[in-house]
């Protein structure tokens with residue numbers, strides 16, 4: 001029998017975070033006990049609104065949504081491929097009366113770890129500013145979680161050339177979440193805890209056919225919701241990855257699937273995450289062999305058949321739980 005999971009999700013809800021959240025909500029053996037939001041694809045306040053939109057679509061507005069850290073400094077000038085509101089600019093707003101909780105996302109991370117030691121899985125889908133802020137108050141906070149799964153990093157640095165050959169855009173795409181908050185990623189990478197980094201080296205390899213999503217949208221309210229928010233994003237993905245067929249990626253859903261079923265991680269290395277900067281200044285986190293340091297797992301091969309099966313099951317759900 002599967003182990004029942006309690007999951008706390010930290011997210012900058014954009015298009016792929018939304019499908020990742022639906023993926024966790026659709027898992028009968030997982031309870032989402034809270035959501036914390038952070039800047040990234042949009043502001044942390046917009047992300048809280050988006051979380052409530054997704055929870056409403058899944059009929060799960062009982063899940064608390066806590067607002068977290070703001071972006072230090074200026075907002076980016078370039079428009080996000082997730083749209084200005086993070087959910088594809090479809091004009092989606094939460095139902096009236098649905099509002100974020102008073103607790104901050106950082107306090108939620110600290111409280112849940114303290115109240116339920118080694119019981120809860122932490123799933124991080126955005127820049128790691130909330131987790132880093134929690135670490136400032138409790139340097140052992142990650143050890144208080146049963147498992148910590150992070151969508152971030154570029155995988156083992158020793159596989160850099162292999163990944164670059166397999167994915168021509170790998171280095172050009174970079175490590176989005178780390179580049180938003182490099183110091184936070186570095187702080188999390190240096191902290192002890194049961195951490196698995198599911199990085200751009202593995203998440204970018206999941207390419208979902210747009211035609212499958214549009215076909216499912218006629219039968220499933222969940223697929224119709226995902227199609228609506230992904231319409232512009234899929235054009236961006238198709239162009240960016242120079243795909244002959246229309247596709248969309250879902251980096252965060254890959255991390256969610258790895259958290260829900262760790263057996264989909266076929267290969268991983270125990271390494272220490274360090275920030276490296278590209279020639280244009282962009283920051284990425286790579287797993288490196290360093291002695292006398294806390295190590296985390298860095299995934300480098302996944303069971304994509306199982307991950308596709310899980311996501312398609314989510315999209316085929318007529319009405320999410």
Ligand SMILES: [Ca+2]
Nearest residue numbers: 012017125126
């Ligand atoms: Ca995200």
